[in-house]
Amino acid sequence: MVNIANDHQASAPVTTLATTERPDRGARHQAPAPHTAFPVTGRTATAARYLLAGIRLALGWVFLWAFLDKLLGLGRGTPAANAWLDGGSPTAGFLGKAATGPFAGLYHSMAGNVFVDVLFMAALLGIGVALILGIGMRIAAAAGAVLTVLMWTAVLPPESNPFMDDHLIYAAVLILLALLGAGTTWGLGRRWAATPLVRRNTWLT
Template sequence: MEAMTAATHHNPTRENVAGTAAETTAEKATRYVLAGLRLALGWVFLWAFLDKLFGLGRATPAKNAWIDGGSPTKGFLGNAVSGPFEGMYHNIAGAAWADWLFMIGLAGIGIALLLGVGMRIAAAAGSLLLVLMWTAVLPPENNPFMDDHLIYAGVLVLLALTAAGHTLGFGKFWSSLPIVQRLPWLK
């Protein structure tokens, strides 16, 4: 959205009295749709974390809760994986390091998206996680190569590129922090 706003800033027919570019209805609607997608995808990641942590009975039965000694990676990677990477995923299923990385990733990505901060890191980490999950079920069940994991990865990149954390999130504040100004990859 910053690029869209900057590109329209020089159009004199769209400047308001203060001399700044006026936001069109379509631009405002786009910002809010992207914010809604960010919040929805953030909830997808955070819910997966909570379900696996507490065994809330959706994808994870209560008896397999991580908090009660279950493994968030063992069931899927040990049983549901197919395709060319099956052996690799079977080997890491249930490994403590894999469980911790997976859970930290789900929580971190979900929280970052919900708050609208660290969008570049969340998009990179989330896309990597989603592409790895996609490789675990190659080929996808209903399509030769495309599935929701790749779509979600593309949406994450879109959200980071459009500063979607600035609307209904703390992205503007986050971006103004001195450390984020010095290290733009933290945006």
């Protein structure tokens, strides 16, 4: 498998995303294993790294902007009068009014709860900062996936599709970014992984 997190290109001009061992020549009756290979050149691997880094930064900004808008009431999604710093609730509007479907009653009861507000805002800030800096990608991906899936359950069924919407896509992309080590390009992921704390606790990478 191509390691897109590696900033140094391999000396070989072509690698493969998937390889299988060839059957032993001496085993005449052994059926050949299926072989599916996709050649990836150095330029393609480099382009993929930078594309994933760009997606990581974009998603990080989505989460961080949501936090800032709800905190300060910047007028995009949150009016100034409803800013969290001015006593507004970042969950009252969405959970109290927009939640629909089988879990609407549960979310309506949670709307405006101080603990839920703090947890929601902490998640937005933590996920956004982690993605932008490229650190703690596993935690950020897991937390982001849980948050977006919960938001998906709050709007069931989606307006334009029987079940699929952008929340599920966000969750899948977040997990993919963590699996492919997207924090090492245009980010501090490599330095973060080299710290003694992360070396002792690899789940923090």
